[in-house]
Amino acid sequence: MANVKCNPDLVRERAKCSFDVNELIHLIDGGENATKEKRHFEETIFSVKELQDAVPEEYLSHKDRYENAVRKATILRDVCREYMKKYNYKPNRFRVGHGVFKDVSPFLLHDGMFVATIIGQGTPEQQAEWLPKAENMQIIGTYAQTELGHGSFIRGLETRATYDPKTEEFILNNATLSSFKWWPGGLGSTVNHCIVVAQLFINGKSYGIQPFIVQIRDLNTHKPLPGVKVGEIGPKMGFQTANNGFLGFENFRIPRMNMLMKNAQVLKDGTFVKGMNEKLTYGTMVMVRVGIVGDCSLNTSLAATIAVRYSAVRHQSKIKAKEPEVQILDYVTQQHKLFIAIASSHVFRNVYSWLSKSYLNVMKDLAQGKQDHLPELHATACCLKAVCSRDAGSVVEECRLACGGHGYMTSSNLPLVYGFTIATVTYEGEQTVLLLQTARYLVKAWLAALQGKVLAPSVSYLSDWLKNDNVRWQNTPEGIVKGFQHVAAGKVKAAYDTIQKYIKLGKDYEDAWNLASVQLMKASEAHSRSILCEVSWGEVIRTSASPNLLQVLKQLAQLYLVYWTLETSGDFLVYSNISKDDIAILREKYEELLAAIRPNAVGLVDAFDLRDEILHSTLGSYDGRVYERLMEEALKSPLNQESVNASFHKYLKPLMEKAKL
Numbered sequence: 001m002a003n004v005k006c007n008p009d010l011v012r013e014r015a016k017c018s019f020d021v022n023e024l025i026h027l028i029d030g031g032e033n034a035t036k037e038k039r040h041f042e043e044t045i046f047s048v049k050e051l052q053d054a055v056p057e058e059y060l061s062h063k064d065r066y067e068n069a070v071r072k073a074t075i076l077r078d079v080c081r082e083y084m085k086k087y088n089y090k091p092n093r094f095r096v097g098h099g100v101f102k103d104v105s106p107f108l109l110h111d112g113m114f115v116a117t118i119i120g121q122g123t124p125e126q127q128a129e130w131l132p133k134a135e136n137m138q139i140i141g142t143y144a145q146t147e148l149g150h151g152s153f154i155r156g157l158e159t160r161a162t163y164d165p166k167t168e169e170f171i172l173n174n175a176t177l178s179s180f181k182w183w184p185g186g187l188g189s190t191v192n193h194c195i196v197v198a199q200l201f202i203n204g205k206s207y208g209i210q211p212f213i214v215q216i217r218d219l220n221t222h223k224p225l226p227g228v229k230v231g232e233i234g235p236k237m238g239f240q241t242a243n244n245g246f247l248g249f250e251n252f253r254i255p256r257m258n259m260l261m262k263n264a265q266v267l268k269d270g271t272f273v274k275g276m277n278e279k280l281t282y283g284t285m286v287m288v289r290v291g292i293v294g295d296c297s298l299n300t301s302l303a304a305t306i307a308v309r310y311s312a313v314r315h316q317s318k319i320k321a322k323e324p325e326v327q328i329l330d331y332v333t334q335q336h337k338l339f340i341a342i343a344s345s346h347v348f349r350n351v352y353s354w355l356s357k358s359y360l361n362v363m364k365d366l367a368q369g370k371q372d373h374l375p376e377l378h379a380t381a382c383c384l385k386a387v388c389s390r391d392a393g394s395v396v397e398e399c400r401l402a403c404g405g406h407g408y409m410t411s412s413n414l415p416l417v418y419g420f421t422i423a424t425v426t427y428e429g430e431q432t433v434l435l436l437q438t439a440r441y442l443v444k445a446w447l448a449a450l451q452g453k454v455l456a457p458s459v460s461y462l463s464d465w466l467k468n469d470n471v472r473w474q475n476t477p478e479g480i481v482k483g484f485q486h487v488a489a490g491k492v493k494a495a496y497d498t499i500q501k502y503i504k505l506g507k508d509y510e511d512a513w514n515l516a517s518v519q520l521m522k523a524s525e526a527h528s529r530s531i532l533c534e535v536s537w538g539e540v541i542r543t544s545a546s547p548n549l550l551q552v553l554k555q556l557a558q559l560y561l562v563y564w565t566l567e568t569s570g571d572f573l574v575y576s577n578i579s580k581d582d583i584a585i586l587r588e589k590y591e592e593l594l595a596a597i598r599p600n601a602v603g604l605v606d607a608f609d610l611r612d613e614i615l616h617s618t619l620g621s622y623d624g625r626v627y628e629r630l631m632e633e634a635l636k637s638p639l640n641q642e643s644v645n646a647s648f649h650k651y652l653k654p655l656m657e658k659a660k661l
């Protein structure tokens with residue numbers, strides 16, 4: 001990238017960067033070698049001609065766009081397979097996926113959830129049967145859980161799997177319209193297999209939801225098998241190339257061994273054997289929620305790179321009347337909009353790395369029959385997924401708005417990035433629903449703290465606060481982290497007390513819970529924010545980096561802490577010992593941090609190391625040729641391929657002629 005002829009503003013910006021951009025790239029990637037490998041892989045992918053689109057995707061019809069995505073998905077699969085064989089390298093398909101598809105791959109659910117569920121829910125025999133076929137794409141699958149009538153409340157799913165001991169088969173049925181599966185990615189026209197989550201019935205008795213692996217299309221003709229009704233759900237806000245679909249069964253039989261039985265089992269005679277914990281059936285969702293936190297980091301870095309580079313190139317208006325128009329990045333309001341995006345991406349990455357470690361530890365424990373830390377993992381993954389996805393959505397939208405009119409252009413890529421980022425707020429557990437799951441855990445933890453019990457590490461601050469809620473406020477990063485814990489503890493207590501108040505007024509627990517649920521949701525958000533602040537600050541101070549880089553990383557981490565303290569200063573005034581004077585000091589600190597980060601802004605987004613092919617943006621490319629690219633892309637419009645469009649003769653001319661009469 002270094003030899004590209006760049007916009008002079010970007011050249012100047014890069015020259016004033018105070019840290020070594022390559023050092024940060026290596027830090028993000030996990031070492032210099034990892035960067036080399038990543039770049040070599042990306043270079044290989046983006047030099048494949050067939051993966052490049054001659055015409056921007058947006059001009060294609062819905063059908064052509066899907067077919068083009070499948071075409072590219074298969075080529076990408078082949079290239080990756082060869083690459084992995086040759087270099088023994090496991091690539092990050094998500095990053096290059098944004099480059100290849102702009103939106104998402106029709107194989108997203110195959111990679112993200114189908115294979116993962118076989119691994120997580122299948123017995124060793126079942127894995128031996130299906131995993132090799134799924135991994136080498138002999139079979140293509142998805143995760144079919146959500147139905148027209150139920151997505152959040154999965155105990156309410158209606159798809160039935162009734163066991164027939166005579167034939168040792170399950171009979172799948174979707175008797176009502178609301179029971180039809182609705183949403184699974186790739187289901188529309190791509191996959192031939194599904195993980196179907198259905199209610200198990202044996203001898204008329206319900207045994208809750210279980211996962212089944214089901215072939216739905218013929219492997220040669222791709223026709224739906226008899227008894228299967230399947231199709232695509234149509235255009236959406238984003239995810240256009242994900243090929244989301246619907247599915248229903250009519251007396252469709254599958255062998256007994258197609259129920260994934262790592263947890264619960266159905267024996268030949270129809271005996272149901274309970275698993276260690278019925279919630280382990282929800283395991284794939286926990287894994288993906290963890291992954292989404294990492295995805296939020298990537299999505300935020302895409303938007304930040306586009307908006308910061310554009311803001312360095314774009315000149316508009318003046319700060320001082322007699323001086324030239326300034327780079328819009330010099331407006332402190334612009335810095336306020338954008339630097340939190342850079343900081344958030346780092347916070348999400350650090351927290352993802354921490355959460356993945358907890359996830360892997362809990363998986364190890366579970367393999368040994370220990371499940372003590374599962375509730376904590378579930379509660380933490382739920383609230384972090386909810387808060388990070390919503391923050392990422394807001395940050396991406398703020399970046400888009402920060403690019404003014406040009407941010408509204410599809411060719412900026414910001415609308416697309418927003419489309420797939422905002423989807424993470426809903427899929428894999430709607431945000432409020434997940435926050436309330438965490439609230440259940442917090443309320444229990446609060447009760448345990450009141451009883452003087454030892455709490456799990458992520459909530460031990462509740463006991464600390466009970467012992468001493470009167471700690472003096474300190475305007476240091478550590479003091480702010482403590483402050484976030486005080487806010488969370490105060491909100492958990494207030495929500496808990498509210499439930500108790502309603503119970504005293506004669507409400508039963510469930511109604512009291514519902515009445516207190518806004519407070520519960522906010523308590524859960526505050527808990528999540530305190531984890532984000534504590535973990536990310538902790539990771540940064542433990543980072544080994546050169547003094548120059550460490551200084552910048554600390555500035556970003558502090559910016560995150562101060563930004564969110566100021567954003568929620570009302571809560572701090574209520575639940576911590578912060579004073580108005582402290583808030584004034586933090587405002588000043590915030591302005592200092594924006595000024596300190598300003599000279600490094602372009603260097604910081606360069607360090608996300610997102611190639612132009614991944615950014616896909618007229619506004620965000622490395623060389624900053626913004627206006628040239630906007631014009632080049634506009635000229636690709638089919639309407640610009642003819643000097644006069646047929647509609648002139650058909651409609652406009654007659655209209656004008658009629659007007660003359």
Ligand SMILES: CCCCC/C=C\C/C=C\C/C=C\C/C=C\C/C=C\CCC(=O)SCCNC(=O)CCNC(=O)[C@H](O)C(C)(C)COP(=O)(O)OP(=O)(O)OC[C@H]1O[C@@H](n2cnc3c(N)ncnc32)[C@H](O)[C@@H]1OP(=O)(O)O
Binds near residue numbers: 109155283287433
């Ligand atoms: C190294 C690690 C990282 C690897 C990451 C790798 C890859 C991922 C990478 C990136 C991700 C990016 C893309 C992902 C790819 C694909 C995604 C694309 C599309 C999305 C696909 C989908 O949306 S699939 C459908 C998802 N659906 C949902 O999420 C449904 C949400 N609803 C629920 O989960 C449940 O209904 C519920 C949890 C809200 C409630 O369940 P219910 O059974 O009713 O339970 P309750 O009565 O409320 O609670 C009872 C009890 O159970 C505990 N519990 C609940 N869930 C769990 C769980 N999962 N684990 C453990 N425990 C659980 C709950 O806390 C209660 O406990 P208490 O009674 O003690 O309070």
Ligand SMILES: Cc1cc2nc3c(=O)[nH]c(=O)nc-3n(C[C@H](O)[C@H](O)[C@H](O)COP(=O)(O)OP(=O)(O)OC[C@H]3O[C@@H](n4cnc5c(N)ncnc54)[C@H](O)[C@@H]3O)c2cc1C
Binds near residue numbers: 423436
């Ligand atoms: C792009 C995309 C891809 C998807 N891919 C897949 C897929 O591959 N496979 C799959 O199975 N599913 C998939 N889904 C479905 C997704 O998982 C669900 O849409 C999601 O879990 C939310 O469920 P819902 O649609 O039923 O929302 P609802 O639950 O109907 O939510 C509507 C409103 O009700 C509120 N609400 C619901 N329950 C409660 C409660 N208990 N307390 C308080 N408020 C509540 C919510 O907060 C929300 O405000 C996908 C969805 C999207 C958008």
